[in-house]
Amino acid sequence: xxxxxxxxxxxETLMVRGLAHHLTRWGPESDxxxxxxHGWADTADTxxxxxxxxxxxxAFAAFDWRGFGRSAWSSAGYWFPDYFADLDQIxxxxxxxxPARLLGHSMGGNIALLYAGIRPERVRSVxxxxxxxxxxSHPEDAPGRYREWLHQLREPPPFGEFNSFDExxxxxxxxxxxxxxxxxxxIARSWAAETVAGSVRITADPAHKLLNPYRYxxxxxxxxxRRITAPALLVLAGRSEFLPRLGEDGTEAGFRASIPGxxxxxxxxxxxxxxxxxxxEVARLVESFLGAA
Numbered sequence: 175x176x177x178x179x180x181x182x183x184x185x186e187t188l189m190v191r192g193l194a195h196h197l198t199r200w201g202p203e204s205d206x207x208x209x210x211x212h213g214w215a216d217t218a219d220t221x222x223x224x225x226x227x228x229x230x231x232x233a234f235a236a237f238d239w240r241g242f243g244r245s246a247w248s249s250a251g252y253w254f255p256d257y258f259a260d261l262d263q264i265x266x267x268x269x270x271x272x273p274a275r276l277l278g279h280s281m282g283g284n285i286a287l288l289y290a291g292i293r294p295e296r297v298r299s300v301x302x303x304x305x306x307x308x309x310x311s312h313p314e315d316a317p318g319r320y321r322e323w324l325h326q327l328r329e330p331p332p333f334g335e336f337n338s339f340d341e342x343x344x345x346x347x348x349x350x351x352x353x354x355x356x357x358x359x360x361i362a363r364s365w366a367a368e369t370v371a372g373s374v375r376i377t378a379d380p381a382h383k384l385l386n387p388y389r390y391x392x393x394x395x396x397x398x399x400r401r402i403t404a405p406a407l408l409v410l411a412g413r414s415e416f417l418p419r420l421g422e423d424g425t426e427a428g429f430r431a432s433i434p435g436x437x438x439x440x441x442x443x444x445x446x447x448x449x450x451x452x453x454x455e456v457a458r459l460v461e462s463f464l465g466a467a
Contacts, residue, residue, distance in 0.1 A: 175355065175356045175359065176356055176359040176360055176363070177222070177223070177356040177357050177359065177360035178356075179222050179226060180226040181200050181201065181222075181225050181226055182200075183198045183199065183200055183219070183222065184198070184199045184200070185197070185198055185199075186198075186199065188237065188264065188267060190240075190260050190263050190264055190267075191256075191259060191260060191263060193240050193245065193246040193248060194245065194246045195237045195238060195239075195240065195245045195246070195260070195264070196218070196237060196238045196243055196244035196245045197218075197235060197236070197237045198218045198219060198221075198235070198236045198237070199233070199234065199235050199236075200222075200225045200232075200233070200234045201225075201231050201232050201233040201234055202231060202233050203233070204233035205268075205269065205270055205271050206233070206269055206271055206272070206274075206275075207232075207233040207234050207235040207268060207269070208232055208233065208234050208235075208275045208276075208277055208464065209234075209235055209236070209264070209265065209268060209269065209274050209275065209276050209277070210224075210234055210235070210236035210277050210278070210282075211236075211239075211261070211276065211277070211278030211279070211281075211282030211283070211285055211286055212236065212238070212239065212242070212243075212278075212279060212281075212282050213278075213279045213280030213281045213282050213283070213304075213305075214280060214281040214382070215242065215333075215365070215376070215378055215382070216242070216279070216280070216282075216365070217238050217242060217243035217244075217364045217365060217377075218236035218237055218238050218243060219243065219360075219364035220360070220361050220364050220365075220449075220450060221234070221236050221449070222360070223357060223360075223449060223450060223453035224449045224453045224456055224457055224460070226453070227453040227454045227456070227457035228457045228460070228461055229457075229461060230461060232464070235268050237264060239257060239260070239281075239282075240252070240256065240257075240260060241378060241379035241381065241382055242377070242378045242379070242382070243364070243365075243377055243378070244377065247379040247381070248379070248381075251381055251384070252379075252381060252382055252384075254386070257285045258285065258288065258289055258292060261285060261289055262289075262293065262296075265296060272298070273295065273296055273297055273298035273404070274296060274297060274298060275297075275298050275299045275300075275464065276289070276290065276297060276299070276300045276301065277300075277301040277303070277460065278300075278301070278302055278303065278305055279302075279303040279304060279305065279447075279449055280303070280304050280305055280446065281305070282305065283301075283302030283303050283304060283305015283306070283408075284302070284305040284306070284307055284395075285305075286300050286301070286302055286305065287300060287302050287305060287398075287399055287402065287406070287408075287433070288395060288398045288399070290402045290404055290406065291397075291398035291399050291400065291401035291402045292398055292401070294401055294402060294403040294404065297402075297403075297404045298404055299404050299405045299406070299407075299463070299464065300402070300404050300405075300406045300407070301406075301407045301409070301460055301463060301464075302406070302407070302408050302409070303409045303448060303449055303456065304409070304410060304411055304414060304416070304417070304446050304448060305408075306408065306410070306417065306420065306424065306429065307390075307392055307395045307396075307420070307423070308390040308392065308420075309390075309392070309419050309420050309421065309423065310390075310392040310393075310423055311389040311390045311391070311392070312389075313389070315389055316389055319385060319386075319387055319388075319389065320387050322385050323384065323385045323386075323387040326383075326384050326385055327384070330380055330381065330383070330384060331380065331383040331384070332380050332383075333375070333376035333378055333380050333383065334375070334376050335369075335373050335374065335375045335376070336366070336373065336374045336375075337373060337374070338373075338374055339359070339362045339363055339366065339368075339374050340359075340362075341374070342362040342365070342366055342374055343355070343358040343359045343361070343362040344358075346358040346361055346362060350445060350447060350450075350451070352413075352443075352444070352445055352451045353447070353450055353451055357450055361450065362374075365377065365378075392423060396432040399432040399433045400432055400433075400434065402433055402434055403434070405435065405437070405463070405466075406433050406434075406435065406436050406437065407436075407437045407438075407439065407459070407460075407463045408429060408433065408436055408437070408438050408439070409438075409439050409440075409441065409448065409456065409459055409460075410438070410439070410440045410441070411440070411441055411444040411445050411446055411448045412440055412441060412442035412443060412444060413442075413443065413444060413445045414445060414446050415445060415446045416446055426438055437463065439459050441455050441456070441459075
């Protein structure tokens with residue numbers, strides 16, 4: 175059984191910095207939609223569960239990042255600052271009248287928070303679902319990262335290929351027992367496409383799996399967060415697979431010290447993909463925040 179959408183999506187193509195980006199809209203036509211930013215290897219389509227769970231008829235616009243879903247692949251590879259530049263131009267098109275409301279999950283949440291500090295005048299409010307940065311790195315990590323990157327350039331890691339959508343959906347359910355089967359089936363068809371040979375392949379560019387040769391500098395991320403002027407909501411998952419890796423960087427005190435005026439909420443029984451697992455609870459928090467921001 176596949177998930178049945180309550181709110182019908184509308185699809186468009188938007189040219190951004192020379193690449194075609196797939197855009198999905200829900201709700202009324204608006205030049206001030208809430209802009210949704212998906213996570214790594216996800217797609218805009220899977221915000222459907224959250225959109226359906228909201229009580230109000232909000233206007234939403236979500237797009238597939240370059241090299242994911244139905245957006246074009248980049249022949250030049252993928253560098254994190256490109257996401258800021260893409261978002262900057264996308265907001266010109268989607269929210270021309272003024273500052274935007276951003277909601278991102280995981281990688282998308284990280285981009286939203288960083289952008290809100292880089293361009294505070296362009297952001298009216300920001301919601302990050304499990305987007306809290308990476309663990310601090312150390313200079314001693316650099317030689318190994320460069321070495322692994324060189325190795326991967328010779329043997330690029332592939333994305334998965336499956337016999338059918340059902341096989342992929344079964345894998346998603348097995349990896350995340352909290353994910354209902356109908357949503358797993360929906361996600362499988364959002365993440366993959368059928369090949370000429372009849373198999374099913376993840377649509378993301380395999381180049382995304384290349385290790386970033388540059389170390390993650392958490393102090394720089396936190397410097398961006400401290401420049402945020404918009405109301406900010408950070409929603410964490412009590413069963414997050416990634417938050418414990420941050421150690422002291424992942425404490426409530428640490429987040430509040432770096433993000434001015436932060437509202438922090440925790441969904442105790444959810445994992446990292448909380449908007450897939452508990453869209454109703456996420457919707458309750460998001461709607462309350464957007465209504466007040």
